[in-house]
Amino acid sequence: MRRGTAESNLNRELSRVASGLADKGTRLRSLDSADGRRGLLEWAEPVICDRLREAYQRRLGAGAEALGLARLHCRVWRALIAADEAKYEALRTELVAAVGRSGLDLACLGRGDAQTMAELLDIVVTRFQRSERVAASYRLALFELAERLVARHEVA
Numbered sequence: 001m002r003r004g005t006a007e008s009n010l011n012r013e014l015s016r017v018a019s020g021l022a023d024k025g026t027r028l029r030s031l032d033s034a035d036g037r038r039g040l041l042e043w044a045e046p047v048i049c050d051r052l053r054e055a056y057q058r059r060l061g062a063g064a065e066a067l068g069l070a071r072l073h074c075r076v077w078r079a080l081i082a083a084d085e086a087k088y089e090a091l092r093t094e095l096v097a098a099v100g101r102s103g104l105d106l107a108c109l110g111r112g113d114a115q116t117m118a119e120l121l122d123i124v125v126t127r128f129q130r131s132e133r134v135a136a137s138y139r140l141a142l143f144e145l146a147e148r149l150v151a152r153h154e155v156a
Contacts, residue, residue, distance in 0.1 A: 069095070
């Protein structure tokens with residue numbers, strides 16, 4: 001698949017996830033996402049790492065290369081959630097180069113991001129259903145992360 005087509009498909013998938021996040025709550029814009037981001041930094045990393053490890057292992061097998069890419073991609077997510085733009089940009093650039101060396105196409109990054117975002121949303125919806133305010137803060141944080149991911153892929 002050509003890079004332009006793959007990135008276009010990726011942008012559509014991330015936009016679909018972002019739209020789904022926006023539809024989940026009616027009070028998203030009135031809340032602060034900082035609490036949601038802090039919470040994600042506390043508990044989401046194992047979920048993110050598991051999802052990404054599985055994604056890379058499906059494509060590359062259970063070797064060290066898949067594990068290394070998953071770990072690097074997890075670090076990208078951590079910087080994204082922490083809103084550390086400089087670190088995010090540096091790690092994302094490193095990840096894109098590593099994916100290229102592995103023989104995978106760039107669309108796999110977007111698919112991994114979209115699947116990870118969907119799983120995090122499922123956890124928030126399921127786990128925090130009794131506390132609408134907490135759930136809404138998480139949804140807003142996830143919505144903002146999805147917007148940032150879409151913007152990054154559109155620039156690339």
